[in-house]
Amino acid sequence: MNENAYQAKLIKKLKRLFPGIVILKNDSSYIQGMLDLTLLYQDRWATLEVKKDENAPTQPNQRHYQKLMDDMSFSAFIYPENEEEVLAALQEAFTSRRSACVSQS
Numbered sequence: 001m002n003e004n005a006y007q008a009k010l011i012k013k014l015k016r017l018f019p020g021i022v023i024l025k026n027d028s029s030y031i032q033g034m035l036d037l038t039l040l041y042q043d044r045w046a047t048l049e050v051k052k053d054e055n056a057p058t059q060p061n062q063r064h065y066q067k068l069m070d071d072m073s074f075s076a077f078i079y080p081e082n083e084e085e086v087l088a089a090l091q092e093a094f095t096s097r098r099s100a101c102v103s104q105s
Contacts, residue, residue: 003052006080007036010050014039017087018094033061035075044094046074054081 001009011023022040026047035049047069049062056079069075074093078086 001052001080003050003056006052007050010048010078010083011037013087017091028059031065033059033065035062035065035069039090041094044073046076046090046093048075048086048090049077051077051079054079 014021014023018039018041020041024038024040026034026036026038028034028036035047037048037050039046039048047066049058049066051058058077062077066075066077074090076082076086076089
């Protein structure tokens with residue numbers, strides 16, 4: 001599955017898991033390395049960088065922005081191989097008053 005197809009499937013899943021979520025697709029040409037999706041849910045937010053698989057290359061600055069956003073709220077690289085773990089951590093981050101953590105390789 002290519003990244004666009006996976007991203008579309010993931011967006012549908014996020015909308016089922018978090019009713020009322022607002023999902024913004026970010027413009028990578030505006031800020032190089034900005035992550036793909038910004039998620040707004042109730043009084044929380046998160047960012048996700050969608051990859052087609054765990055070996056997909058990262059673009060310059062993506063790791064920087066992922067760490068920066070994770071320090072502020074919640075942020076992760078997501079791909080089919082870690083989807084379950086990331087969605088569980090995201091659910092915890094959206095429902096708990098403390099930060100959730102996903103290990104990043």
